[in-house]
Amino acid sequence: MTDLSRRAALKGAGAGTLLAAAMAAGLLRPSDALADWNKGAFEAKTVSDALKSLKVVSPAETKDIAIKAPDIAENGAVVPIEIQSNIPGTKSIAVLIEKNPFPYAGSFDVSQGAMPFVALRVKIGESSNVRVVVATADGRFYTAVKEVKVTIGGCGG
Amino acid sequence: MRALTASILGATTLALVASAAAQVVDPRSEAVATLKRDFKSQGIAAVDRLDEDGVQAICNRSDDKPPKEIAQRLESDQLQQIKYPADGKYLGDWKTGERIAQDGRGMTWSDKAGAPGGGSCYNCHQIGLQETSFGTIGPSLYQFGKVRGYGTDVQKYVYGKIYNAKAFSLCSQMPRFGHVGALTEQQIRDLVALLLDPSSPVNK
Amino acid sequence: MKRALTLCVAATFAAATAFPQPAAAQSKAGAAKPPPTAVERDAVTAEFEKFREVLEDANPAELFEAKGEELWKARRGPNNASLERCDLGLGPGVVKGAYVHLPRYFADVDKVMDAERRIVHCMTTLQGFKLEELAKRPFSTANATPDPVALVTYVAGQSRGMKIAVPQKHPKERATFEVGREIFFYRAGSYDFSCASCHGEDGKRIRTQQLPNFTKADQAIRAYQGWPGYRLTGGVMHTLQWRLWDCFRQQRFPEPGYVSDSLTALLTYLAVNANGQVYKGPGIKR
């Protein structure tokens, strides 16, 4: 998932300030500065390519990830999702909307003092599986899915 | 026919006005005057849409429960105005009909003049089972042909109902799609096919 | 209240007597699968309700309440004045609790005004803004939230948890209610629709959207609960002025004037019907 050692190093060195200065000076584009924003994974058009960029290796299907999301979403523009991982040593939680043009929606690092939980709201273009991948501190991967149907809402006039 | 509507309207209005004569202000007249002051023509939706036609006037003045004999006369008046296809063919293409049933556009101030509109059918009706997003203002039309039969008499009825629902039930909530030019002859045929073609998913 | 109608954009194949039953109908009826039951339909509604609570728990409308509060207190407009002397009915500057008593009669203009109309009135009289300018772009877009929208959201938020108590003492308040009721039931336009076509009967839906019956208190409150509200479609804040404007569009009517008498009358009808219900604050809608 996100490269934690690199991120920690950047923060430790107070590099954020330096990077902001470099950006302001036009030396770096924001996307360069955000070295730990996984461009490859976010630009991947398939789930398997995204997982490859995230360095996810053979994730195991599990029932220990609880995904709370609507069976039928009232509006695909705002679909609330809550994820609770019950897997010991959960380090990060990644969310992929399988049918979206760019499936990888983001990853949440909970290893530094947060509970293995995240709530977010996402855009889902058409009925799709929401895939969650949990990475653990000891380098294992677990996954679960929840299907969300997207419907037409109002008069359409 | 216009004269007929007008005379019925006149008589009913007089009766109702007489019964309300004790009131100082007539809220209905005040309401209509207020609407006409506040609303402006926009795009294809001109202010003359605020004027009631005969059917609307009778329904507005009777809480949608017109006296039976007036309802019957006006219904038959509306029925006579239905233009059925000259070739007697009522059945179009159900696949096109499904698209029209899904399409909720047409006749609003944001629609363009002459742009093809839809029937907005799913807004109020369940039709094909594959569409789970359907309204419940009107009854389910699922299995319409299977239940009612596929004969020419049913086809003609459905054509007429979509063309002008008020010809069959004066104060029906269903728009008069053909009567007001919201749907073309071919579009209505396609909708008839959606309900009455045996191969339409409606009848599976 | 006496009347009951139904619909949005299509039909009622209702009148039982109107349909000629061909003989084939009875014989084939047995073979037909029944359509999904009311219970199955309600399951969709229940699912929406469950997640609406999740959405309400953190409503982006709060962002607009904050913006509105900032605007209320700022010295703005040609007169460089704040709105802190604006009288919303409880005295100059009193915002807390004002919203649940609107629309109401204001002696200074000898008129009944709804919340947005009164706020716009204060913007023109106190701050010197021009109504014609405000009326040019009154509704939110993806790029801009007009000031009155944020202000109404702020004012509405200041009545969170209070009971709707819209007055009907002044003759003009009662007359406005009556006019509002007539407009609510007035069928006209290309599709013969009135407000009641969609909002005059219990338990109906357009597509998947539930249609509150505004003639009843426990349902009329839902219109008030909804708007001002954060609309998920487009992610913008909208007020009741917008809601009525877009309802009239879909009703196939011509365009209503912004903060006009017709809309005040309709809002009075709606609010009085909701009297006694608790207002939960700005809403979140599909």
Added chain:
Amino acid sequence: MADPMRIRARLEGDVADVRVLMAHPMETGQRKDAAGNVVPLHFIQTITAHLNGKPVFQAEVSQAISRNPVFGFKVKGAKAGDKLTITWIDNKGDKRTDEMTLAAG
């Protein structure tokens, strides 16, 4: 400058249940404006939360996050009086930081 976030935190024991609302258009780069021009991609990319200056929660996200984003997370080892700071940075380099003090639940 971006509008302030709205941060709410409820203390349950030593866990702070945090909800944050952010004002951001989260443009997908696919939407067209009224004039028919494509609105460029504009979205929050990273979010970090600190408790008394120590990082506790970090995220990288895409334009698939809904407009005016809402996130929820739970911070361990929190107590009343602690300072919670949240920062987001978007793809144009705009950033916003807001802080709140935890109150006793």
